[in-house]
Amino acid sequence: MNRSVPLLFLNVFVVATCGLIYELLAGTLASYVLGDSVTQFSIIIGLYLFAMGVGSWLSRFVENDLAERFIDIELAVAILGGVSAPLLFFAFANVSFFSVVLYGMVFGIGALVGLEIPLLMRILKDELDFKELVARVLALDYVGALVASILFPIFLVPTLGLVRTSLVFGILNGIVGLWGTWLLTPLLKPGKIVFLRIKGVFVITLLVIGAIKADSLTVLAEESLFQETIIHAQSSRYQRIVVTRGRTGFSLFLNGNLQFSSFDEYRYHEALVHPAMIAFEGEPKRVLVLGGGDGLAVREILKYPSVEHVTLVDLDPAITSLATDLPVLAELNKRSLKDKRVTVVNSDAYVWLDRTDASGFDVAIIDFPDPNNFALGKLYSTRFYKMLRAKLRPDSTVGIQSTSPLYARNSYWCIVETLEASGFKVKPYQTTVPSFGIWGYVLAKGSEFERPKEIPAEIPLAFLDKDSMAGMFDFPVDTSRPDNELEINRLDNQALVRYYEAEWRRFE
Amino acid sequence: MFTRREILRAFLGLPVALAACKSSSRTNAIDGRIVGASNEIGHILRDRRKFEVPVDRWTDVDTVIVGGGIAGLSAAWSLKRKGFNDFLLLELEERAGGTSASGSSDLTAYPWGAHYLPVPFAQNTELVELLDEMRLIESKDEAGELIIPEQYLTRDPEERIYHKGRWYEGLYLYAGASEEDLRQYNAFYSEVGKWINWRDPEGRRAFTVPVSSCSTDAEVTALDKISFAQWLADKGFSSERLEWYCDYACRDDYGRTLSQTSAWAGLFYFCSRVPAAGEESQSFITFPEGNGRFVDHFVSRIKKNLQGSSLVAEVIPGEEGAEVVYIDTKTKQARGIRAKNVIYSAPMFTAGYLIRGFNDSPPFAAAEFRHNSWFVANLFLKERPKNRFERDFPLSWDNVLYESPSLGYVTATHQKGIDYGPTVLTYYYPMAEEDTRLGMQKLLSLDWKELSDICLADLERAHENIREATERIDIMRWGHAMISPKTGFIWGGEREKAMKPFRNIRFAHSDLSGIAIFEEAFHHGLRAASEIEKTG
Numbered sequence A: 001m002n003r004s005v006p007l008l009f010l011n012v013f014v015v016a017t018c019g020l021i022y023e024l025l026a027g028t029l030a031s032y033v034l035g036d037s038v039t040q041f042s043i044i045i046g047l048y049l050f051a052m053g054v055g056s057w058l059s060r061f062v063e064n065d066l067a068e069r070f071i072d073i074e075l076a077v078a079i080l081g082g083v084s085a086p087l088l089f090f091a092f093a094n095v096s097f098f099s100v101v102l103y104g105m106v107f108g109i110g111a112l113v114g115l116e117i118p119l120l121m122r123i124l125k126d127e128l129d130f131k132e133l134v135a136r137v138l139a140l141d142y143v144g145a146l147v148a149s150i151l152f153p154i155f156l157v158p159t160l161g162l163v164r165t166s167l168v169f170g171i172l173n174g175i176v177g178l179w180g181t182w183l184l185t186p187l188l189k190p191g192k193i194v195f196l197r198i199k200g201v202f203v204i205t206l207l208v209i210g211a212i213k214a215d216s217l218t219v220l221a222e223e224s225l226f227q228e229t230i231i232h233a234q235s236s237r238y239q240r241i242v243v244t245r246g247r248t249g250f251s252l253f254l255n256g257n258l259q260f261s262s263f264d265e266y267r268y269h270e271a272l273v274h275p276a277m278i279a280f281e282g283e284p285k286r287v288l289v290l291g292g293g294d295g296l297a298v299r300e301i302l303k304y305p306s307v308e309h310v311t312l313v314d315l316d317p318a319i320t321s322l323a324t325d326l327p328v329l330a331e332l333n334k335r336s337l338k339d340k341r342v343t344v345v346n347s348d349a350y351v352w353l354d355r356t357d358a359s360g361f362d363v364a365i366i367d368f369p370d371p372n373n374f375a376l377g378k379l380y381s382t383r384f385y386k387m388l389r390a391k392l393r394p395d396s397t398v399g400i401q402s403t404s405p406l407y408a409r410n411s412y413w414c415i416v417e418t419l420e421a422s423g424f425k426v427k428p429y430q431t432t433v434p435s436f437g438i439w440g441y442v443l444a445k446g447s448e449f450e451r452p453k454e455i456p457a458e459i460p461l462a463f464l465d466k467d468s469m470a471g472m473f474d475f476p477v478d479t480s481r482p483d484n485e486l487e488i489n490r491l492d493n494q495a496l497v498r499y500y501e502a503e504w505r506r507f508e
Numbered sequence B: 001m002f003t004r005r006e007i008l009r010a011f012l013g014l015p016v017a018l019a020a021c022k023s024s025s026r027t028n029a030i031d032g033r034i035v036g037a038s039n040e041i042g043h044i045l046r047d048r049r050k051f052e053v054p055v056d057r058w059t060d061v062d063t064v065i066v067g068g069g070i071a072g073l074s075a076a077w078s079l080k081r082k083g084f085n086d087f088l089l090l091e092l093e094e095r096a097g098g099t100s101a102s103g104s105s106d107l108t109a110y111p112w113g114a115h116y117l118p119v120p121f122a123q124n125t126e127l128v129e130l131l132d133e134m135r136l137i138e139s140k141d142e143a144g145e146l147i148i149p150e151q152y153l154t155r156d157p158e159e160r161i162y163h164k165g166r167w168y169e170g171l172y173l174y175a176g177a178s179e180e181d182l183r184q185y186n187a188f189y190s191e192v193g194k195w196i197n198w199r200d201p202e203g204r205r206a207f208t209v210p211v212s213s214c215s216t217d218a219e220v221t222a223l224d225k226i227s228f229a230q231w232l233a234d235k236g237f238s239s240e241r242l243e244w245y246c247d248y249a250c251r252d253d254y255g256r257t258l259s260q261t262s263a264w265a266g267l268f269y270f271c272s273r274v275p276a277a278g279e280e281s282q283s284f285i286t287f288p289e290g291n292g293r294f295v296d297h298f299v300s301r302i303k304k305n306l307q308g309s310s311l312v313a314e315v316i317p318g319e320e321g322a323e324v325v326y327i328d329t330k331t332k333q334a335r336g337i338r339a340k341n342v343i344y345s346a347p348m349f350t351a352g353y354l355i356r357g358f359n360d361s362p363p364f365a366a367a368e369f370r371h372n373s374w375f376v377a378n379l380f381l382k383e384r385p386k387n388r389f390e391r392d393f394p395l396s397w398d399n400v401l402y403e404s405p406s407l408g409y410v411t412a413t414h415q416k417g418i419d420y421g422p423t424v425l426t427y428y429y430p431m432a433e434e435d436t437r438l439g440m441q442k443l444l445s446l447d448w449k450e451l452s453d454i455c456l457a458d459l460e461r462a463h464e465n466i467r468e469a470t471e472r473i474d475i476m477r478w479g480h481a482m483i484s485p486k487t488g489f490i491w492g493g494e495r496e497k498a499m500k501p502f503r504n505i506r507f508a509h510s511d512l513s514g515i516a517i518f519e520e521a522f523h524h525g526l527r528a529a530s531e532i533e534k535t536g
Ligand SMILES: Cc1cc2nc3c(=O)[nH]c(=O)nc-3n(C[C@H](O)[C@H](O)[C@H](O)COP(=O)(O)OP(=O)(O)OC[C@H]3O[C@@H](n4cnc5c(N)ncnc54)[C@H](O)[C@@H]3O)c2cc1C
Pocket: B066, B067, B068, B069, B070, B071, B072, B090, B091, B092, B093, B096, B097, B098, B099, B100, B112, B113, B114, B115, B116, B117, B291, B310, B311, B312, B313, B345, B346, B347, B350, B374, B376, B428, B478, B481, B482, B508, B509, B510, B511, B516, B517, B518, B519, B521
């Protein structure tokens, strides 16, 4: 036993480092996904220390088989701490009681870590006199904490990322546990040793598998791609969905393309929805939304008390579920997709329009991703707009997101002219959405119409007012209709996809 | 018996065979069957049995049409439109359509053969009438040419080509082409352009649809005396890419290679659907079910006069009209029809077997109308075929593999705008053996498992997940798929002879043009019908 003492102190050091790492992980992760890092860190540090205290106190109830219990606890910390980051990310995206999981996790890890040191001290008490023991154990404990707190921001987060850090330290913890079965051999019942080792190997294997899987699964590879922290990532049948959080709020990306940023999305969505709602003469009752599975356009639509029914058609059930299940997103869209008036349909809007019997919509809002591939390009074609017209009333109005008239001028005006070629009268307009830049829309109707002017007083808006709305319809020189002749986007030429690719390639 | 490797090697070449044999053939979980069981039925005719028809199984009909492919259906449609009702179309398969037949699943319809029709020029008034009746014409431009609603034209992305691991847009392989390749490609198109703009003293084009409107000037018909390969060599074209491109064209349209196709037929492909040199070729009209849409339209008009599962066993020309003996393939009963006129729209080579007295003094050499064989596989996929590289050109309507003797596949869901999830791919493989009979024997010797393995091994080189994604493969073996426009056939004189009636029998099949396309079948169907209207 004597020879093992220095090694046991190394153990203390590792245990202390791992413990602090888990605490830092939980704090960082919570402030990533929930924001407000001061609150998150203070609650988590406090809770963690308190839990350690609880653990220390509980250690008095451990009477016998100290060494065995110590190794068990070691392995339990390894598992709980190791899976903490991936599990919390998963919980954030999938359960509504995320904070319960978060604080439960922090408390659990804290309590187990709190148990460790008292037990270790009791194991060592016969080897050293008390003065020495306390001095060494506590010193190493605090040194471990220092090492962890320096490594974490400088090395671990930038190179490994949260998920891998968590798994790697879990593995380290597991190895310490397994190693303990050798160091503490004299104190263990001979019959138990093999069993403990099997447990140790099992825990380590599990975490190693987790580390390999996590790599292929998701988040890690992308963390470097996005400037901000990924708080949710998944691959649906149709696309790669990533939600990130940064200083200014959170953002949604589909296949790497920004869909909105919570900080200025209200500008985008107010500009998309309200001109069409206001331009409709009379009270809009039935509204069709194509795309827009994030529920943000629907949030704007539901501000009109006259609206009786909204049909939202979005390709991807993963997006529409996320809109109701991801707490940050559900909060942002005011749980619009759960509203009684809203029906969600998951289908390709082209196929849906081709097949549906639904018709007679007063207003249609079209919020598709930019036409950067052929499958999206068809949703901006004359055929598509003609099918849409057939589902509308003669006096219905349509608001269409139409990419940037500044970055993709030909693309934008190609959409405008395609709408005209499909029999719509149009009023192009544009505004500034800082996350995107100058952004373009088209307001369309089956017959000649006036620009919308008055915004009903009872509609609460954060961006648009009478003057700003009027200003949107003027195009500065660099975004106005180009002199060159533009092709109309038809299914059999997909001119728009080609314009778009040529124009955006310049910025890649 | 051949080993798996030998079969794959014979159909796809050694490298693919080796690669495929390295991976296990995971076809076990894939369902499917050979469709179109009538190969055996057709061979009843070979045996030349005499069929006795009891007296009470004879009926009288003014006109009998033998064979319900596009030619027979067009004849029937034309008769009906003129208010003529006393006719019966006998088709050996349960459903009409011939090589333009189609099938359908819960997800989509899909073709078994022909899948597109180039937009006709306004001068093809008969075809314009058909399209008009089917409401396929949106309007006409200033020159009177047709404007077709976009959803019936092939949707962009139209074609892509797979070469050494990657997919590229288009059918000509631009990627990696040298300057000399491109020079030859442009030079080729300027040769083609000359023929597009060429007119004979009567103002006829060298190549146009239907073939019967083409110039018969010796300068043009001389092109039929050499192979397309020879023509390219004579013009100094040697670029591998250009040769591939022209060879692909021959295999795609005729099921024949460059050297097995006459230069006239080769140039017909490049010239006949282009308004003027340098202009775009006419767009393609297509549907998920391919030309099956036209079949269904015809059938909807003549339903009462159509009788499927009826194998015509003998046509006996008499003084007044002819007797047609046929077998109901469901009951195996022989029946007879006494008719004044017969329109014979089954393939020409069958005339010698079916028409009594034909071989005594043959009006034309039926055996010269040589068909080649194809197999067509419809693959039912639960998910999309994956590209190896994310930035590759995406799944298109027509997807061609540069290194493969197959023609690749057409995506049935493409026209419906269904761009995600399950789909149906129609895979085409022409048997381009020099000796067409050998090609047919080779094809018919293979069973479902072997043929589906060929098609999977072929597609697997471009799509790693094809075996996992495929749930079912149905296969059609077209033993007699289409006429071969080999050197010397089109302007060799046999076609002309066969266009004349034999006693009261008028021939109408795309064979008579030497070029198997919708427009030709349609043209001969209408021609035969109008001859009957004149006499009747
Ligand atoms: C794989 C494939 C792909 C093709 N792709 C295209 C394309 O994309 N575009 C295009 O224009 N063309 C295409 N074609 C050519 C196609 O053959 C023609 O378009 C057209 O369908 C030919 O029609 P047909 O009536 O002349 O001949 P067939 O289709 O040969 O019709 C003959 C009919 O006669 C019936 N028959 C034969 N013997 C008897 C008998 N004894 N009794 C009763 N009935 C009988 C047959 O069952 C058949 O229905 C393709 C052909 C094949 C095989």
